[in-house]
Amino acid sequence: MPEFLGPFLEVLIGGLLAGILYSLVALGFVLIFKASGVFNFAQGAMVLFAALALVRSIEVLQSWGVNAGLAIVIGFLFSGALMVALAFAVERMVLRPLVNQEGIILFMATIGITFFIDGFGQQIFGSDAYQLDIGIPKESIFLLEGVFEGGILVNELDLWAGATAGLLVLGLALFFQKTRIGRALRAVADDHQAAQSVGIPLNHIWVIVWAVAGIVALVAGTIWGSKLGVQFSIAQIALKALPVLILGGFTSVPGAIIGGLIIGAGEKLAEVYIGLPYFDGGIENWFAYMLALVFLLIRPQGLFGERIIERI
Amino acid sequence: MVAMQAVPQAAAPLLAVNGIEVIYNHVILVLKGVSLTVPEGGVVAVLGANGAGKTTTLKAISRLLKAERGEVTKGSVEYRGERIEAASPSDLVRRGLIQVMEGRHCFGHLTIEENLLTGAYTRRDGQGQVAADLDKVYAYFPRLKERRRAQAGYTSGGEQQMCAIGRALMSNPRMILLDEPSMGLAPQLVEEIFEIVHRLNREAGVSFLVAEQNTNMALRYASFGYILENGRIVMDGPADSLRENSDVKEFYLGLGEGGRQSFRDVKHYRRRKRWLA
Ligand SMILES: Nc1ncnc2c1ncn2[C@@H]1O[C@H](COP(=O)(O)OP(=O)(O)OP(=O)(O)O)[C@@H](O)[C@H]1O
Ligand SMILES: [Mg+2]
Numbered sequence: 001m002p003e004f005l006g007p008f009l010e011v012l013i014g015g016l017l018a019g020i021l022y023s024l025v026a027l028g029f030v031l032i033f034k035a036s037g038v039f040n041f042a043q044g045a046m047v048l049f050a051a052l053a054l055v056r057s058i059e060v061l062q063s064w065g066v067n068a069g070l071a072i073v074i075g076f077l078f079s080g081a082l083m084v085a086l087a088f089a090v091e092r093m094v095l096r097p098l099v100n101q102e103g104i105i106l107f108m109a110t111i112g113i114t115f116f117i118d119g120f121g122q123q124i125f126g127s128d129a130y131q132l133d134i135g136i137p138k139e140s141i142f143l144l145e146g147v148f149e150g151g152i153l154v155n156e157l158d159l160w161a162g163a164t165a166g167l168l169v170l171g172l173a174l175f176f177q178k179t180r181i182g183r184a185l186r187a188v189a190d191d192h193q194a195a196q197s198v199g200i201p202l203n204h205i206w207v208i209v210w211a212v213a214g215i216v217a218l219v220a221g222t223i224w225g226s227k228l229g230v231q232f233s234i235a236q237i238a239l240k241a242l243p244v245l246i247l248g249g250f251t252s253v254p255g256a257i258i259g260g261l262i263i264g265a266g267e268k269l270a271e272v273y274i275g276l277p278y279f280d281g282g283i284e285n286w287f288a289y290m291l292a293l294v295f296l297l298i299r300p301q302g303l304f305g306e307r308i309i310e311r312i
Numbered sequence: 313m314v315a316m317q318a319v320p321q322a323a324a325p326l327l328a329v330n331g332i333e334v335i336y337n338h339v340i341l342v343l344k345g346v347s348l349t350v351p352e353g354g355v356v357a358v359l360g361a362n363g364a365g366k367t368t369t370l371k372a373i374s375r376l377l378k379a380e381r382g383e384v385t386k387g388s389v390e391y392r393g394e395r396i397e398a399a400s401p402s403d404l405v406r407r408g409l410i411q412v413m414e415g416r417h418c419f420g421h422l423t424i425e426e427n428l429l430t431g432a433y434t435r436r437d438g439q440g441q442v443a444a445d446l447d448k449v450y451a452y453f454p455r456l457k458e459r460r461r462a463q464a465g466y467t468s469g470g471e472q473q474m475c476a477i478g479r480a481l482m483s484n485p486r487m488i489l490l491d492e493p494s495m496g497l498a499p500q501l502v503e504e505i506f507e508i509v510h511r512l513n514r515e516a517g518v519s520f521l522v523a524e525q526n527t528n529m530a531l532r533y534a535s536f537g538y539i540l541e542n543g544r545i546v547m548d549g550p551a552d553s554l555r556e557n558s559d560v561k562e563f564y565l566g567l568g569e570g571g572r573q574s575f576r577d578v579k580h581y582r583r584r585k586r587w588l589a
Binding site for chain 2: 180199
């Protein structure tokens with residue numbers, strides 16, 4: 001076994017596991033974009049909002065003497081319900097009045113939503129950094145010790161994150177492929193007027209995708225919060241989903257997932273093998289954007305941008 | 313000139329459009345008082361050249377107009393005796409009134425079978441009933457059954473038209489608003505599609521309002537026709553009398569010799585009073 005392989009794999013796996021979080025945020029963008037043509041700038045803010053709701057509701061419940069396990073369960077139900085309520089509010093107060101407006105106007109509206117839920121969330125839930133502990137083990141463990149000298153170091157939390165994200169994606173895929181509502185969502189994404197003509201109400205579909213995107217944000221926020229604590233910077237990290245989208249294409253669910261993995265792994269590898277030796281490090285923060293920019297010049301529709309079916 | 317025979321209208325008609333005016337974008341007046349009726353179990357044609365307002369009329373009925381920033385500003389639409397100008401499209405589908413849009417509009421990334429199933433979205437009568445209706449649709453369109461697993465975007469124009477009609481059938485409709493089914497199809501396929509419309513009408517009792525530029529084909533299968541020009545109905549009558557009408561022959565069936573440009577220039581066509589209102 002060549003000697004460099006062990007450390008290389010370690011960096012790669014660490015990067016892939018971090019990338020899964022980018023994938024989740026990007027997934028939220030893609031869902032909403034596909035179903036309503038809205039570029040939802042607020043997706044990152046939704047991650048922070050969901051994580052804040054979760055961590056604070058667990059704290060409050062525990063301060064009332066609810067035991068830890070139950071507090072976590074109720075906390076999840078509460079923050080999940082809050083994200084669904086947010087979806088209803090957005091549909092009723094923003095999307096419905098702005099229906100048939102230009103995409104740019106809806107985009108501006110989502111910027112408004114971003115600042116609103118950033119501010120409102122911190123107003124009611126507080127703006128400190130909070131520790132989120134939902135009982136996921138955070139030990140560092142060594143894998144494949146027999147194969148590589150010293151094994152490959154990974155964090156258990158990252159493995160949990162990977163498994164959770166994988167299950168979520170699988171669940172969503174089944175939902176989209178196999179259920180009546182999922183089929184309707186894909187129909188709306190393809191041709192919203194035709195969807196209306198067969199009686200699919202667009203408003204319901206919007207509520208559903210925003211709610212699903214909200215739940216995805218909750219999962220991403222939970223994982224991120226467990227890793228780094230719940231704090232304002234989460235909303236910023238979520239912007240890493242933008243290069244992921246450029247890479248993966250705005251309309252492709254597999255693109256969001258694979259794009260996230262590429263960005264996650266790419267920035268860690270670049271940091272270790274280019275940044276540290278040549279630049280004193282720190283390229284991790286902008287490497288993703290540069291990669292996306294280069295990619296944009298070569299393949300503007302993204303890696304998996306939906307094939308446009310053209311035939312007369 | 314054929315005498316204006318009784319509009320088929322013994323009982324209350326299934327659909328009655330009364331003098332509607334439609335405006336797009338708050339300023340563009342497109343329909344200037346259109347009235348028509350479709351009896352229960354009828355096949356009625358709306359004929360006219362490009363831009364006459366056929367699609368607008370159908371969308372005003374199905375309420376898809378709103379998505380195009382169009383609005384019915386005058387007149388009324390009644391379906392089974394009830395006013396429907398304020399209903400939503402999905403509401404109307406649930407009540408049995410569905411539109412098959414011009415240009416087919418299949419969901420390109422869904423398979424043919426998934427397309428058909430989206431048509432059953434509003435139904436609440438259980439999967440068994442939906443599966444049975446899927447079989448019925450396949451019986452009418454054996455070609456769709458062969459292509460059930462194909463992505464609709466990669467099927468032929470004829471298959472897509474069948475898919476669009478089949479999808480509407482899956483909603484279990486009482487009336488279908490069919491917009492230019494013949495568009496872009498070979499004559500033989502057009503015939504095939506109209507033959508199926510005819511069977512659906514006879515066997516399943518579905519009523520049709522068909523918008524067509526293919527006047528000849530539409531008048532062969534419809535029992536009654538209306539001719540739209542510039543947002544107004546300029547002539548109507550039973551299909552066979554329209555087919556024999558010399559002006560229709562000249563302008564829409566291409567049988568006469570040229571000269572006049574439109575019905576406007578024809579002195580002897582009749583308008584009924586309510587159209588002038
Ligand atoms: N969304 C819209 N906004 C503004 N004007 C429109 C719109 N849709 C249609 N129109 C106009 O309304 C008129 C009637 O159009 P409509 O599509 O109803 O005609 P049509 O009889 O269906 O024609 P075709 O045979 O070409 O389909 C046309 O002049 C068209 O330009
Ligand atoms: Mg038309």
